[in-house]
Amino acid sequence: MAEDIYQPLDQDIHTEPMILQMGPSHPATHGTVRFTLTLDGEKVIKCDTEVGYLHRGFEKECENSTWTQVFPYTDRLNYVSPLLNNFGYALAVERLLEIEVPERCNWIRTIMGEISRLSDHLTCVGAGGLELGAMTAFLYALEGRELVWDLIEEVTGARLTVSYGRIGGVKDDLTEDFADRWAYTRGRLQEIHANTHKLLTRNRIFLDRMQGTGVLTPEMGISYGYTGPVLRSTGVDYDVRKDHPYFMYGEVDFDVPVGDTGDNYDRYLVRMEEITQSIRIIDQCLERMEPGPVNSDDPRVVLPEKEKVYNSIEGMINHFKIIFEGIQVPPGEVYSYTEAGNGELGFYIVSNGTGKPWKIHVRSPSLIMMGGLHHLIEGGLLADIIPTFDTINMIGGECDK
Amino acid sequence: MGLEHQLPEVLTTRLESAVGWARKHSLFQYPFATACCGMEYMATASSRYDIARFGAEIPRFSPRQADLLWVVGTVNHKLAPFLRRIYEQMAEPKWVMAFGVCASTGGFYDNYATVQGIDKIIPVDCYIPGCPPRPEQVIDGLLALQSKIQAEPWMKYAYEEKAKRRAEMERSGNPLFTPIDGQET
């Protein structure tokens, strides 16, 4: 018997494929998703992705709300960067209404959007570190996110679900000492960014888990509709902010980082570089923005000033109409798109001329990326699912709507 | 622990409070994080708010090792069977925390997809309102749960009571589980 052990092991060992259920509540998948894996040893032969465990009927809820009431629902799409969703939706409705917002409002939207993007990328990088065992990097990133949320809370009044966007403007102007607070946060963020680089970027374990796993080719990325940092990591420099500038992205100077291999490590590096670029955008915006109104003066969409409401019948009726019947959006349909944390966030909106949307479709980047995820997983090892799923950064609320 | 009837009365009461104290300060949690509230759960658990200060440090990602189930976020009808199953897999004594308004009542998602509060599926010990609740609020909820655990009658085996009650509910066909209320004294 004992000799058998020393027999050469290079002969082909016949194994049966094994079916393994991963999820929907798995510790390393931050979000509820379920993979039905067919394994040969540790190698994944087939992966069947199932989503929808957080389907909350976003579109049905929107169809039963007024145009303004939709904002809280958009907060909860990509709940790590709610401001980007707010502004994306506001932009879509403004295109349908054909109204322009004041310049200061656009500056504010650019600043707050980038701040929100910082929160998104920090969470992604930190959680990715945590899932690969780097607890320290996670704690640093989360501290960075807390600093970012402090700023958001200062301006909007809430930490996470902010509802700061409005059709035709934003809820309120930036606070007076915003620039000073940003200067402090900026310093801390750069420190955290540098620390994260030190902890992760040349870490042997991290490199071994990330490099060469979950490889995406540019052709496949485009065919499967991948956008955002994941597509850019393959070398395709598609960024809505650069290609179709909206808000004030055409005015500021920033780079679009691209990778070349399209593996997990490249996606991590692209996100890290985007953090630097976001900081750069915010700096330029704060330097260049001028005081002015933050809301459009179109009486169709913006509530009249309180003074008019209390003292004149027209103001009163206007206020009443907007609150009760909602903003009246002319009939038509529009597809409007912005660059959110995970990629292109599109809203296809149909209005029938009443105070409620007839249809709102969200092109959520996460759902579309989940559609092609099996290609990234199949052929790899079981353990590689963890970094791949993390760098895809699927956000449940956005994916499942 | 099976020893209490061999011990004198006075010691037993002291023992009971000691066990309650031990239990409330060593909560092994299972975060069933689904939605937005998960972000606040992360914030509560990590550096700035540090829930470990309150004796709920380690998340155990196996229901068999956990005794506090945090239901963090919206639960929809597709997910409901899994939540029920995770609850059933947990060993007694166990407590459930409904984190955020979606888990408590369904929140502002009142439609075909969402479960209108997880207490339709499993019993809940503590509800934390807020959409999502701030970390301070979460810690407050945790403290409320801890005082409840402290007061739970260990002698009578609270979990037996719970099981009996649940069986009664199922027999009577009442679809609603009412959470165990404070009959601790």
Add this chain to the structure above:
Amino acid sequence: MSKKLIDFVAKHFADEVLDSHSRLGNDTVVLKRDRLPEIVERLRDDESTAMNMLRAITSVDYLNRIPRFEVVYVLYSISKKHMLTLRVVVEEEDCTAPSIHHLYGAAGWMEREVWDMYGVEFDGHPDLRRVLLYEEFEGHPLRKDYAKQASQPRLDLLVRERDSVEEFNVFYKSKPSEGSRDS
């Protein structure tokens, strides 16, 4: 944006075009349904259009209009940076549209989503299952005649859940209409 793309479709497929406009900067062509894959393939492969990315597929339910449904395809070209919206009309009685899953990888899941939510079937789709809802769900929730609060709690377990404990099984069988305020 010039009307180059609309002209392209109108030139090569004149019989198929029902309507076209470029309101609000969105070039839109309304098409008959049957030759859609051919048109999309031409738009994708032609040098001058190169629509290599499918941004979205969705559907709109115009409840009281005939034809009732419209399936919307948003195409985009990464190299040329232009966008075209194709809208295909679908009757309620014959609620099908041709599938384009072989042209774009992303189309598979998008079509599944449209089927899930609106009940528009895609001919030739290899795997038309529900994607966001569960198999036991009946009806299509985003149709306008589906009541908002009409929930269908997942009573029967899935086939692949049969290994669960008996108590779990009994629990679900014995409690018919859980989880909804209006049931």
